[in-house]
Amino acid sequence: MSDTNQGTYRILVVEDEESLAEGIAENLQLEGYETEIAPDGLHAMERIRAGTWDLILLDVMLPGMDGYTICQTARSEGIEIPVLFLTAKGSTGDRIRGLEAGGDDYLSKPFALKELLLRVAAILRRKSWYLKPEDAAGATLSFGGNTIDFKTYQGKAWDGSEQHLTHKEALILKCLADRTGQIVSREEILEQVWGYEIFPSTRTIDNFIVRLRKRFEREPEAPRHFHTQRGVGYRFTCAPADDAPRT
Numbered sequence: 001m002s003d004t005n006q007g008t009y010r011i012l013v014v015e016d017e018e019s020l021a022e023g024i025a026e027n028l029q030l031e032g033y034e035t036e037i038a039p040d041g042l043h044a045m046e047r048i049r050a051g052t053w054d055l056i057l058l059d060v061m062l063p064g065m066d067g068y069t070i071c072q073t074a075r076s077e078g079i080e081i082p083v084l085f086l087t088a089k090g091s092t093g094d095r096i097r098g099l100e101a102g103g104d105d106y107l108s109k110p111f112a113l114k115e116l117l118l119r120v121a122a123i124l125r126r127k128s129w130y131l132k133p134e135d136a137a138g139a140t141l142s143f144g145g146n147t148i149d150f151k152t153y154q155g156k157a158w159d160g161s162e163q164h165l166t167h168k169e170a171l172i173l174k175c176l177a178d179r180t181g182q183i184v185s186r187e188e189i190l191e192q193v194w195g196y197e198i199f200p201s202t203r204t205i206d207n208f209i210v211r212l213r214k215r216f217e218r219e220p221e222a223p224r225h226f227h228t229q230r231g232v233g234y235r236f237t238c239a240p241a242d243d244a245p246r247t
Contacts, residue, residue: 009032009034009054009055009124010033010034010035010051010052010053010055011028011033011034011035011036011053011054011056011057011120012036012037012038012044012047012051012053012056012057013025013035013036013037013038013057014037014038014041014056014057014058014059014062014067014070015038015039015057015059016039016059016061016062016063017059021037022037024057024116025037027113027116027117028120031117031120036051040062040063040064040065041062041064041065041066041067041069041070042064042065044058044065044070045065045073048074048079048081053081054081054124054127055081055082055084055123055127056081056082056083056084057084057086057120058071058083058084058085058103059085059086059087060085060086060088060098061088067085067087067098068098068101071083071098071101071102071103072101072102074102075101075102075166075167078153078164080153080166080167080170082105082126082127082167083102083103083104083105084103084104084105084106084107084119084123085098085103085105085106086107086109086111086116087106087107087109088108088109102167102168104126104167105119105122105194126171126192126193129192130150130170130174139151141177141238142238143225143238144158144216144217144218144224144225144239145157145158146158146216148165148170148173150170150174153166153167153170155216157215157216158216158218163216168208169208169211169212171192172189172193172205172208172209172212173212175188175189175192175193176189176226176236177236177238179236180236180237181235181236181237181238182235183229183232183233183234183235184233184235185232185233186205186233186234187233188233189205189234206228209226209228209234212226213225225238
């Protein structure tokens, strides 16, 4: 895993347009990042499985295997490297599909170089925040008989079942756990976990909270850890009192 010095970050550029790929890679190198180019989907999947990457810049329209399938395949194999989609398919539906495939951000072509570099820096900052051991939640989190390892995305629920969190589930849980007992607004979660203007709907966050309850609450319909503050956001309680509100 790379440290927080951006010069050590390794970025895989998956793009079949040679001149664009080389231009992106060159400019990332000027910023101090290490880069490699994969020109098609099959080669990209091979490099993703074989390499240690801090970020993948992933085109959607690729020969061999499209970007959505690459991202979904990687996530299904437990590969949680951040993914920034780069594509000419910029409709709201396409963006939502990219996020649902497990992407972390989405940039439509043509794009300004400065915006690309800002997006890259923002994603890597989120990664550094997530992995910082001094954060309140630390590397592991225990609550209500549940245990979560934020580095491996692995957990064990109160009933003994093994749980593997998705990238977004882990980020949302970390965001809430870092502020245990405090109300965290939906907007704060969107900014921390997604960033920029490509936010999903707040209903998407509600769905993530429901999934976390099903995994880690003894009574999902009467939660003791994942509370909803109606109209505002959410509050995580690590060790609630018997009379803690169940909303």
